[in-house]
Amino acid sequence: MGTQPDIVAGRLPDSAYAENFSDVHPPLDRKAALIESSRCYFCYDAPCIEACPTGIDIPSFIRKISTDNVRGAAQDILDENIMGGACARVCPTEVLCEEACVRNTQEHKPVQIGLLQRYATDALMDEGTHPFTRAASSGKRIAVVGAGPAGLSCAHRAAMLGHDVVVFEAKPKAGGLNEYGIAAYKLPDEFARREVDFILDIGGIEIRNDQALGRDFSLADLRRDYDAVFLGMGLGGVRALGLEGEDLEGVYNAVDYIAELRQSDDLKSLPVGRKVVVIGGGNTAIDIAVQVKRLGAEDVTLVYRRGADAMSATGHEQEFAQVNGVKIKHWAQPRELRGAHGRITDVVFEYTQLDDSGRLAGTGDAFSLPADMVFKAIGQQMLPLPQANGGSELLEMDGACIAVNEDRQSSLPDVWAGGDCVSISEDLTVAAVQDGKLAAQAIDSFLRR
Structure with missing residues (x-):
């Protein structure tokens, strides 16, 4: 990027950059987390669960924090959302789970669900041990296009279910918007990279960077060489x-x-x-x-x-x-x-x-x-999908996006899709994670039939 008379680098003192791009929401310590978790009513029919796109059992994980079972709390979160750490930082909790919190009706101050989620998931990631183990190998191979939240979520759940996964990513690094598109002060200290490493610890996932659909391979190639395909390439335009x-x-x-x-x-x-x-x-x-x-x-x-x-x-x-x-x-x-x-x-x-x-x-x-x-x-908008397949069996589109059903299955029986590239996208990281999870579960059922 070139400079102009009024466009220059280094406008601030050196110390200002580190301060301005440090963590915008400092994490809770143990004492603060215990106090905050005690505010939860642990509702039986909790509206916060309904408001969470991934269906995390929020009262359950908060109760576990209140009893110092932090690993158990993180397990509750990651069972439903393997990217719970990133979502705790970037998810608009103020219009999702926290807006639905019953505390709002009395105090107009919800339980700080996002910060509690971060407290639990950070503690588990800092342990350096992966909380999930793979099922016995199915002998099946799945291709995932895009190493963003949807693709990584699908890859992790599919690997956990025993399938081998190859993720094709057009950029030099995995992570999608978490790596390239979210404000730096929301995900500082290379958190996006660390979360990708955490996800890959499940095993059975290979990421191939600098590999773009339509340039380095076609959808027909993937359908020929793999047992199922998930498309999660986001919006490139x-x-x-x-x-x-x-x-x-x-x-x-x-x-x-x-x-x-x-x-x-x-x-x-x-x-x-x-x-x-x-x-x-x-x-x-x-x-x-x-x-x-x-x-x-x-x-x-x-x-x-x-x-x-x-x-x-x-x-x-x-x-x-x-x-x-x-x-x-x-x-x-x-x-x-x-x-x-x-x-x-x-x-x-x-x-x-x-x-x-x-x-x-x-x-x-x-x-x-x-x-x-x-x-x-x-x-942003989806780039035209390069899906030529010998002149037959093209994906059905809904406008510029891929049409999918509730299982995120496309019009092609062996192709699923999720994230921003599908017609039912909610333009949220947490929604993309849910798309990948649902697709992986549907792919597993498909392959085992």
Whole structure:
């Protein structure tokens, strides 16, 4: 990434980078965990379980923490969600299990389920022993495309059930968004890599990096060489604004910059602008806005075309961004990216509103924001699936995504899919983990028939 007069590296003192990108939610110690676990009512028909996409028995693991059975608590969590450590850090618990907590009805303060989950899973991972053992070998081989949360979850459960798994990953490292796409302060200290190593400790899983579907192998190859296939490659494309000036220097895809940040060994070397504009309203928009602010940007404005309630980023994430100095401007959509000498100078926005039929419409009134750096964060999309198979048996698609049933089985009998690439995706790490788990269990039944 090149530098420009107002886009420079090393804006902050050396010590600021370590502080700004340290763990945003410090873990509970034993005393705090025991106190917090005592707040749980241990509901028989717990609504928090229903709110968890992976169905973790939350009262059970919290009760075990309260009796100092931390390993047992972690086992409860990992039985349902092998990536419980990452999900404890990145899952929007405030709108899932914690929002459903009965404590909200009396105190408006739920049990801190996410922090308790982290307390238990971290303790078990620190032991260095894997809590699961493999079943007897089935003699079957499964191909998994994508080493993100969906693919790793599927691979682990399939390996645990006795199958041999080969995971094909297009990038140099496994982990998917946990490795490349989540804000660095949410998963510091190489946690994503350590969790991948923990998952692989089950045995029976081989990861082949720098192997991309459509470039290095085809779906037909996998169906020929393996007994079952799971597709969990996520979304590889970035949506364009479709506006004049989008190719100006200083205009970036947010996901690409976040990936570069996550892989950097020296945050001080990353160029950042003085005046930064972020276009979008999801978690990626929040993550890039906060991170460039923490890298030293002086003025960061996030602009979204609708109101706060319509943003896919949770209220908690929006508040976090604002506490970190990010300005959020609602009801405005980009109309033009203007520049001089090939570089971005400002973005023209039009105010928006809902018309009488409830559809978004421009008002005709416009304003501009100066910018030396603009990040596009309006969503990702699935790249066209290279699935040519001798001219027959193509996967059924639902729009741009793969159509699957409740077992995550595709229209092809030996192919399953999960995560962001399927039509029923919830765009959550925890949902992707559940997809992989359900698919592995369905694959196991299929193979044993």
